[in-house]
Amino acid sequence: MDFLKLDNLVPLDLISKIFERMELNNYAKNHLLHERGAICEHIYLIQKGLARTFFYKDGKDITVHLASEGEIITAVDSIISLKKSRYNVELLEDSEVFSISYADLQHLLSQHPEYEKYVRLVLERMYTEGADRIEEFLFFSAKERYNNLVKTRPQLIQRVNLGHIASYLGMTQETLSRIRKAP
Amino acid sequence: MDFLKLDNLVPLDLISKIFERMELNNYAKNHLLHERGAICEHIYLIQKGLARTFFYKDGKDITVHLASEGEIITAVDSIISLKKSRYNVELLEDSEVFSISYADLQHLLSQHPEYEKYVRLVLERMYTEGADRIEEFLFFSAKERYNNLVKTRPQLIQRVNLGHIASYLGMTQETLSRIRKAP
DNA sequence: TTAATTTTTTGACATTTATCAAAGAATGAT
């Protein structure tokens, strides 16, 4: 599985149209793009750097999503439903981040319905990636899930700390540490 | 989480337009709507009855998806990518099933780009449901996952056998049997 | 550079869940 990169799916002229509507900002490591409890109104595209979505379960911090260059991140539990989000979206490195409000995106789409198709392609891809991740949990042991991640997104292994990778894969950091050193 | 029902998202006139292009067929229990190894070209909408997507991992049959009345089912690993599918799509009851080829749907959308928006809404919903399911695996024990399913889709518990429910929830049937009888 | 902080590893032990084998219950076919 190769991960969502907008530029494989969407023609350049549309990308630039969307980018015209987007703000590009620089933020330091640990900056929160979105904080839990708030309604999330923006979609973020990582231009440079790394972000994660996470939340707390029984006091433990669990990483739900990781996005690096060219990938999209937002609080999926809020952006569409407009409900208060349980998620935080945090930068793991100093980053350059494009952002567009969902309202602006919808406005752009209503003006240019010919672009809907590409949003559909992106959503189809996101959906398929989600389905693959569900399969991982249905079929694979902790060790296999880790090995798959190493294969599909090796850059993450280098850049994200062990605790975040572990919770992203649905295991404790002790378990991941032991998997890593196993023969 | 309430499950995907087209008619909450899509205006009736579009539903009927799509339905004009759809075939409605009756099939007996155990009929395969789609068989693994083939490229899946159709999307199915369950009018009456019950279907599941499943596949084999080390000889074991694992249910990946369950769809009842008003819900959509297809081989998600194939319909978009046009790769050979690992999945079977099987009916668990005698059923009435609408079907449309993905090519026809795309054709309809190119003729009526104003409908793209609704496809987007459906995909957004499907994506969010997928994200919820991933969360289940990240956070919840076998027992909690079962209790959540009982709460969100009680009809399934009645209609789907224990083995299929168990694999859908990522556990063995013995574990689910023990969870059920636990105090 | 040193100290403080954060991250990773390790060990001992507990818990959850899986595996295997078999019995019991339910369902469907004749």
Add this chain to the structure above:
DNA sequence: ATCATTCTTTGATAAATGTCAAAAAATTAA
């Protein structure tokens, strides 16, 4: 109704993973 088949439960045991506590290593800040 009876037999065959499929589904569910049970028990014994094993394997995977989690928990807690602490040490070691790496990173960051002063």
